[in-house]
Amino acid sequence: MTRIAMSMGLATSLMVGSVAAEAAESWRMATPWSGGPWLERDAKTFADYVNQLTGGDIEIEVFPGGTLGGALRVTNTVKSGVAEVSHNYINYDYGTDPTAALLAGHSSGLTPEEFMLWMYEGGGAKLYEEFRLEVFDVVAFPCSTLGTEIFLHSNKKVETLEDFQGLRLRTSGAWAEIASSLGASTVVMAGGEIYSALERGVIDAAEWGSPEMNRPTGFQEVAQYVILPGVHQSGGFLECQVNQKAWDGLSKEQQELLRLAGKLSVFDSWLASSFADLDAYQELIDGPNEMVQLDQSFIDAIYEETEKWENKYAAENEWFARVLTSQRSFEETMSRWPEYRLPIGSANN
Known part of the structure; x- marks a missing residue:
């Protein structure tokens, strides 16, 4: 302040x-x-x-x-x-x-x-x-x-890497490349088309935004599962x-x-x-959807595939390498954070 x-x-x-x-x-x-x-x-x-x-x-x-x-x-x-x-x-x-x-x-x-x-x-x-x-x-x-985004609004329960295979997933950008490498069948479409595509079964799942951003879309009305955490877009x-x-x-x-x-x-x-986001997430918990947490082995696989993707572009793109080097150096500095700072939301829990 x-x-x-x-x-x-x-x-x-x-x-x-x-x-x-x-x-x-x-x-x-x-x-x-x-x-x-x-x-x-x-x-x-x-x-x-x-x-x-x-x-x-x-x-x-x-x-x-x-x-x-x-x-x-x-x-x-x-x-x-x-x-x-x-x-x-x-x-x-x-x-x-x-x-x-x-x-x-x-x-x-x-x-x-x-x-x-x-x-x-x-x-x-x-x-x-x-x-x-x-x-x-x-x-x-x-x-x-x-x-941090919701990983998926999905009509297929996804917990493991095996569950992810062949998933017809609406996404975009870098995650489209990484998710494809992990076995999903990715589709790029405008945000206004997602609700109908989920409802008609054209896609199995979609990622879009954080709980606050997803609330007015109605995805939770046409997709049974809410998959967490949003490791594909942590911030x-x-x-x-x-x-x-x-x-x-x-x-x-x-x-x-x-x-x-x-x-x-x-x-x-x-x-x-x-x-x-807190209020919007509570609505999901209180609603009829099933909340699903990704298996740690799947999260680890995402981290590994992401690192491969990063290294690939860093080797061929000077700007990518500059920004990635800066972020990785910062992450190393931040590795000490948990030693003296409590996790957000952990008080009295």
């Missing part, structure tokens, strides 16, 4: 000391989100912080997915200048560079709390911004936290991107204020989503 207070103090001093803006900037924000917390809460939280911290010099109007361009092509929308800013998921650009998966969150990766520490104390945010600028020609930085981040020309038109003070707005939004999203 001291860090947050200091950051707010810095923001105030920057605003007082900055040159008065010539005129208020009116920016449009592109998103992939049709609704839900990522649009209504997280994207708008960032827009509100930017407005407050810049003293109204930058006003951002948030648009739902598909309004300003393709919902999954938000990076192009910002790069072209159709929108000055976005709230986005870097993993949608996985096909261009798999390094995106490391920055978005991937199987057996960092938890939300570890991700925040790595981003802001372990050099992750600096790597993030450098990668986006060099490879995609946009300025980008973290601005929302992703919670992650959403980003805010800024068009390079729009960014260059800002003062250095304003640029720092936008980064600060992202950091404050990350903290807010972590608080809100973590608490909302």
Whole structure:
């Protein structure tokens, strides 16, 4: 909290000391989100912080997915200048560079709390911004936290690696590759198609998000089993991107204020989503679904296959290797954490 207070103090001093803006900037924000917390809460939280911290010099109007361009092509929308800013998921650009998966969150990766520490104390945010600028020609930085996901909503009970063989699984990105290597039959489809596909038996199972994000989808209504834990996506981040020309038109003070707005939004999203997940998960426990825990041998197999996947891309992609090396070094540092810190949620249990 001291860090947050200091950051707010810095923001105030920057605003007082900055040159008065010539005129208020009116920016449009592109998103992939049709609704839900990522649009209504997280994207708008960032827009509100930017407005407050810049003293109204930058006003951002948030648009739902598909309004300003393709919902999954938000990076192009910002790069072209159709929108000055976005709230986005870097993993949608996985096909261009798999390094995106490391920055978005991937199987057996960092938890939300570890991700925040790595981003802001372990050099992750600096790597993030450098990668986006060099490879995609946009300025980008973290601005929302992703919670640990539910491993599967499934009509087939999955506990072991053997149960996973031939599973018709809706997924995407890095996990699609890793899950296929583990024996699943993966299918990539838009989020709006998943409910119907589960209901009609087109797929056996699907992964999507954390308990809070999955609650309004209704997956629990058409899939009997809730499979845990979400080792395929233990935590992650959403980003805010800024068009390079729009960014260059800002003062250095304003640029720092936008980064600060992202950091404050990350903290807010972590608080809100973590608490909302508790309530949503309790609803699943109290409901008619069967809660299933993965066998440890299957989890170990996922870790092993993920490491193979990481090593493969690190050998052929310089950016992937840089980010992976940083994360692995951080994980080694964090290995001491359990020696003196109690697990979250363990008090009085």
